[in-house]
Amino acid sequence: MTWTRRxxxxxxxxxxxxxxxxxxxRSQTKARVVVIGGGIGGATVAKYLATSSAKxxxxxxxxxxxxxxxxFSNLYLAGVRSLESLTHDYQTLAGRYGINVxxxxxxxxxxxxxxxxxxxxTKLPYDRAVVAPGIAFKYGAIEGYDEAATQVIPHxxxxxxxxxxxxxxxxxxxxxxxxxxxxxxxxxxCPPGPYERASLVAYYFKQFKPRAKILILDAKDTFFEQxxxxxxxxxxxxxxxxxxxxxxxxGIKSVDVKTRAIRTAGETFNxxxxxxxxAQIAGELAQRAGLADQSGWCPVDPxxxxxxxxxxxxxxxxxxxxxxxxxxxxxxxxxxxxxxxAIAAAxxxxxxxxxxxxxxxxxxxxxxxxxxxxxxxxxxxGSIKITDIFFSQLGxxxxxxxxxAQQADGWYAAFTxxxxx
Amino acid sequence: xxxxxxxxxxKYQSDANASGVRQFIAASIAVGLTILSANRGMAADSDRxxxxxxxxxxxxxxxxxxxxxxSIVGMDTEKLTGAMAAFKSGARSSxxxxxxxxxxxxxxxxxxAEYLAAQPKESKRQ
Numbered sequence: 061m062t063w064t065r066r067x068x069x070x071x072x073x074x075x076x077x078x079x080x081x082x083x084x085x086r087s088q089t090k091a092r093v094v095v096i097g098g099g100i101g102g103a104t105v106a107k108y109l110a111t112s113s114a115k116x117x118x119x120x121x122x123x124x125x126x127x128x129x130x131x132f133s134n135l136y137l138a139g140v141r142s143l144e145s146l147t148h149d150y151q152t153l154a155g156r157y158g159i160n161v162x163x164x165x166x167x168x169x170x171x172x173x174x175x176x177x178x179x180x181x182t183k184l185p186y187d188r189a190v191v192a193p194g195i196a197f198k199y200g201a202i203e204g205y206d207e208a209a210t211q212v213i214p215h216x217x218x219x220x221x222x223x224x225x226x227x228x229x230x231x232x233x234x235x236x237x238x239x240x241x242x243x244x245x246x247x248x249x250c251p252p253g254p255y256e257r258a259s260l261v262a263y264y265f266k267q268f269k270p271r272a273k274i275l276i277l278d279a280k281d282t283f284f285e286q287x288x289x290x291x292x293x294x295x296x297x298x299x300x301x302x303x304x305x306x307x308x309x310x311g312i313k314s315v316d317v318k319t320r321a322i323r324t325a326g327e328t329f330n331x332x333x334x335x336x337x338x339a340q341i342a343g344e345l346a347q348r349a350g351l352a353d354q355s356g357w358c359p360v361d362p363x364x365x366x367x368x369x370x371x372x373x374x375x376x377x378x379x380x381x382x383x384x385x386x387x388x389x390x391x392x393x394x395x396x397x398x399x400x401x402a403i404a405a406a407x408x409x410x411x412x413x414x415x416x417x418x419x420x421x422x423x424x425x426x427x428x429x430x431x432x433x434x435x436x437x438x439x440x441x442g443s444i445k446i447t448d449i450f451f452s453q454l455g456x457x458x459x460x461x462x463x464x465a466q467q468a469d470g471w472y473a474a475f476t477x478x479x480x481x
Numbered sequence: 482x483x484x485x486x487x488x489x490x491x492k493y494q495s496d497a498n499a500s501g502v503r504q505f506i507a508a509s510i511a512v513g514l515t516i517l518s519a520n521r522g523m524a525a526d527s528d529r530x531x532x533x534x535x536x537x538x539x540x541x542x543x544x545x546x547x548x549x550x551x552s553i554v555g556m557d558t559e560k561l562t563g564a565m566a567a568f569k570s571g572a573r574s575s576x577x578x579x580x581x582x583x584x585x586x587x588x589x590x591x592x593x594a595e596y597l598a599a600q601p602k603e604s605k606r607q
Contacts, residue, residue: 108535113528390539397535413529416536416584420577434580448583450576470549471540478538 091116091407094176094186096166096345098122098150100129100389101377102192103479104396110157112404119160119184121176125149127480130250131389132472133219137227138260140427146219148480169349171370188403190374191351191358191367192392193343194218195249198356201339202242203314212317213334216257217249229333230261235269237332240322242312243278244337247357249378249387251284252423254337255303259289259425262297275331276303277312277324279339285423285431291454292425342379349373357381362439363412364402365395374399383444385437391419393479415439422468430464431456530596533589536581537597545602555602558594565590 093116095106106120128147135141154161165179169189176184197215199206205213216226230239239261243254258274265272282305283289293301310325320331341347341356351358351367358375359368360382367373376399377392385391398415405412417437424430431452438447452464534543541547545554553561567573569582585593 393539394536397532401532401535413532416533418536418539418581418584420540432576434577436580436584448580450580452576466549468549470547474538474540474542474547474550477542477544477546 091187092185093118093188093190093403094184095120095190095192096169096176097192097194097343097377098124098127098161099192099194099377099392100479101194101392101396102190103127103150103153104393105190105192105374105376105400106159107153107157107479108397108400109403110153110159112400114404114407116187116403116407117160118158119162119186120150120153121162121164121166121178121184122150123163123165125163128219128223129389129476130217130219130253133216133223134253134257134260135424135427136219136223137216137230137257138264138427139227140260140263143220143223148476150480152481166345169345169370169373171349171373174372186372187407188372188374190376190399190403191345191349191379192375192377192396193345193379195340195378195387196343196347198339198341202312202336204317205315205336205338209315209317209336213315213320213336215337216335217253217337217340226333226335230264233269233272233333236271237269237273238330239265239272239274240320240329240331240334241274241276242322242334242336243276243280243283244339245279247387248337248340251386251388252289252421255283255285255289256423256425257335258301258303259292259296260427262293262300263426265300266297272300272332274301275329276301277309277322277329278304279306279309279311281305281307285433285451287454288423288431288452289425292429292431296426296429340378342375346375346379351375352379353381355381362442362444363398363415364406365399366402374403383437383440384435384446385417385444386419386435388419388421389475390421391417393475394418417444420471422464422471424465424468425461428465429458429461430468431461432464432467527596530592533585533593534596534600537593540577543600552602553597554600556594556597558591558598561594561597562590565594 093109095102098120102120106118109116110118126147126149128143132141132146136143150161153159166176167179168177174186176186176189214222214226216222241254241258258276262274312322312324314323315336320334322329322331322334342352342358346352346358351370353359358379358381360366360375360380361368362383365374365376367375376395378387394417398417402412419435422430422432433451435446436448437444537553540550541553543554545552565582568575568578571579
């Protein structure tokens with residue numbers, strides 16, 4: 061057989077067209093995952109999806125250029141760490157992992173057309189969406205405490221300018237003043253957080269305002285690791301911290317922002333500096349996108365973290381109602397990994413692996429006195445249950461607690477590297 | 482493994498003993514499939530290892546640059562399985578590692594140990 065140039069050219073052309081066609085088909089079938097929210101859950105799921113063998117196109121939508129972690133922000137209030145040391149950007153996620161980071165706000169999700177619409181007008185089609193909106197505050201639950209009031213009485217339950225405002229107020233408070241923390245009802249972000257805050261502000265007061273008092277007005281009758289906290293308060297700050305449970309306060313009813321008078325069912329308390337941590341629900345987007353139920357939180361499948369209300373959309377982190385799992389950064393990170401592996405398995409059509417879901421928490425009673433806890437969770441009967449739980453013990457040596465504080469410091473570096481690095 | 486299959490095919494074209502060749506081809510394909518599935522098995526183990534190690538990465542840096550927390554990348558497999566056994570039994574004391582060790586099966590710990598042992602530390606890469 062002899063080839064003419066024309067025939068040869070025609071054959072080569074056909075091969076080229078076939079090759080291009082195959083490439084176009086491949087790029088069309090490359091799955092697109094849009095992650096909304098660049099906190100701990102969102103950043104983790106974006107990174108682990110981008111490095112998964114499913115290799116989807118990953119877009120991360122987050123309005124802020126930089127993220128300041130809530131965890132360890134009580135050390136900023138104590139004057140031990142700077143806010144800068146708790147602040148992370150998205151450059152490594154974009155540069156090293158090829159994640160398309162868009163600094164904009166998600167305005168709406170169309171779960172039928174599978175499109176995320178951004179406030180800036182961009183439309184992002186997706187095969188899977190992951191929503192990690194964090195928390196929103198139930199303003200109005202305490203009369204007089206609305207969003208405007210946070211500029212006078214900070215909640216400081218998102219780190220950043222709110223932490224800074226509270227720090228400046230504590231700094232300018234007179235010695236002998238009363239710092240009141242209003243602790244929220246369950247469920248809320250970071251169960252030990254309000255009590256660690258009391259501990260670390262007491263650490264600051266002990267050095268600079270030794271006659272100051274801290275009063276915690278609680279909506280609850282007990283709190284997380286209560287025996288460890290009360291032991292720590294007695295050892296480090298005797299007489300400085302007083303906790304009033306819900307059965308004593310009868311609930312926190314209203315606040316006069318101007319005078320910082322906080323009225324409970326029984327008494328009214330006057331604060332020199334106040335910190336009101338309001339009741340919480342899932343972040344605003346979760347409410348708008350129909351991902352939250354009547355409880356205000358987002359029910360999810362315990363294996364995949366896919367929304368039980370909107371198929372194709374996964375929800376992770378503080379916004380979820382995930383059985384026994386508390387709202388913590390560690391849990392958000394753990395859920396994000398399980399969610400990323402579940403999405404990767406679904407995209408590849410492979411079998412989903414058994415999950416390991418954990419929570420670990422380091423809590424500082426003082427900068428050199430840390431306790432920790434570890435909780436193991438397993439999906440069970442459509443929910444997620446605690447299977448094991450371990451706590452630091454009362455009466456541990458000062459050396460053991462000092463080592464735990466060093467581990468906490470190492471944990472922060474490793475954990476934020478896992479999320480953002 | 483592909484070149485040997487091609488060679489067998491070439492041989493088949495010039496060989497009169499077709500049934501013997503067919504058996505050889507069948508055997509070759511079987512071997513090839515075994516190798517292929519073994520490779521898939523290794524890839525799956527590596528994926529599984531990475532997924533298990535993702536749990537560790539929440540506290541231990543997988544580039545080995547830990548401070549205050551022991552580094553685990555590039556660790557000898559026996560040392561890692563021994564440490565996990567000690568944490569599981571309580572011989573080594575740590576609430577966090579005790580919880581983790583209890584939650585991982587022996588098979589998972591073995592997969593994890595192989596994966597971590599094979600990971601280079603960043604200092605070695607430079």
